[in-house]
Amino acid sequence: MTPSGTSSDLTLGFVGSFASALGPVIEAVGTPRFLRALNTFIAGFADCDTLHLQRSRLDPEAPKGCRVDWIGSYCSYEDSDLQAVMALYFRRFAADDSIARYVPPERSTELVQRSSAAVADAECKRLIFDVAAIHDECQVLRTIAEAQYSISLCRSKRLPPFSVSELSRLKELGEVLLPLTYLHALQVVDAPARLEAxxxxxxxxxxxxxxxxxxxxxxxxxxxxxxxxxxxxxxxxxxxxxxxxxxxxxxxxxxxxxxxxxxxxxxxxxxxx
Incomplete structure (x- = not known):
């Protein structure tokens, strides 16, 4: 007999395997292991070459009216230039990105997919996307504490564009993973900054x-x-x-x-x- 309000579709095996896979991500929040653990977990649902975490908020006092914080990046293969490329992106291009300026409604997880061919800024495309041969990007977005948190997944030529089923899974996962990203940012971005000051x-x-x-x-x-x-x-x-x-x-x-x-x-x- 199934209790009222519960689903009989989920097996104990599935729930157990999902919890076991998510456990290392939760345990790694606030540590240098978080990005790797997050990438490993997501790869079980949709593979990617690079993963990037960011936070943005509209700020009239910021030079371009938008403040963007880089939470971290991870590459699934050896790439010594990744950090330098992403530092360049956040220094020169991130605040102009239309996605960074979009703030989803509270408690709403949204997903944006774009091809590198659709990047309007030719210099950004050349210096950021073309360097790593990135052709497809998927961003999962959520507003938490009046800021937009996003997980960006990028694919190079070794992988096809994200499929509809992969995008659906990633949007659902965002319900869990973006709050964890928020908690991670509190510890690795905000806490050190407050103490440094x-x-x-x-x-x-x-x-x-x-x-x-x-x-x-x-x-x-x-x-x-x-x-x-x-x-x-x-x-x-x-x-x-x-x-x-x-x-x-x-x-x-x-x-x-x-x-x-x-x-x-x-x-x-x-x-x-």
Whole structure:
């Protein structure tokens, strides 16, 4: 007997496999693994060569009336030029893109497909699309917290254009994946920017004091550098100490705070503020 309001079409096997595949994406939110995990998950429904995440919002104070943030990009094959090409795109062309300027209604996931031949800006087409031989692009869009979040999937000549069934699946997946993209952006774009703008050592000291935790000055300095995205090697060079020493101080600080990773550190700090 099927309970009222439920569907008998979904088997337990399908639900289990879907949850198992999505699990690594959820676990990777806010970490460097997120883009790879997201690409791997999407490839199970529609293959692509490159994946790009962005956020845009209309802003009268921005130079072109639109502010576009680059959340990250991933390439399914070895391409050392990808980051440079995408940095160029977001620096010179993104704010002029009509898709970036479109804001879907709240709680509405929408999909846009375009061929590289339809790109009106000839310079953008030559420097961005032609470099990677991209011929087909699919963007899934959703408005969250008054900003448009999008997942862009691109195909080169090795793959055919996206089919109707693939596009339908991607739009449905956007209902789940775009909120995860939003949460990821909060941690990798917004949190470091907020902390970079303020006296993070004072923030840590105050937050630790409220929690009854005492961090040494060096532990505080290292935690401040970690939330700003600094690597252990960079921290060691700046402080003129060994990287192994930085690791030791990091372990001590994490033990005092009751955490185990950089992601936990960000969560701890925001919960303590």
């Amino acid at each position: 303020g006296p993070s050592d004072g923030i840590f000291s105050a937050a630790a004091a409220r929690r009854g935790v005492h961090l040494s000055q060096r532990e505080t300095d290292i935690c401040s550098a970690l939330v700003k995205g600094r690597t252990l090697a960079t921290i060691a060079e700046t402080m003129q100490i060994k990287e192994s020493t930085v690791k030791t101080y990091t372990k001590r600080a994490f033990a005092k705070l009751g955490i185990g990773s950089r992601r936990d550190l960000l969560s701890w700090l925001h919960e303590a503020r």
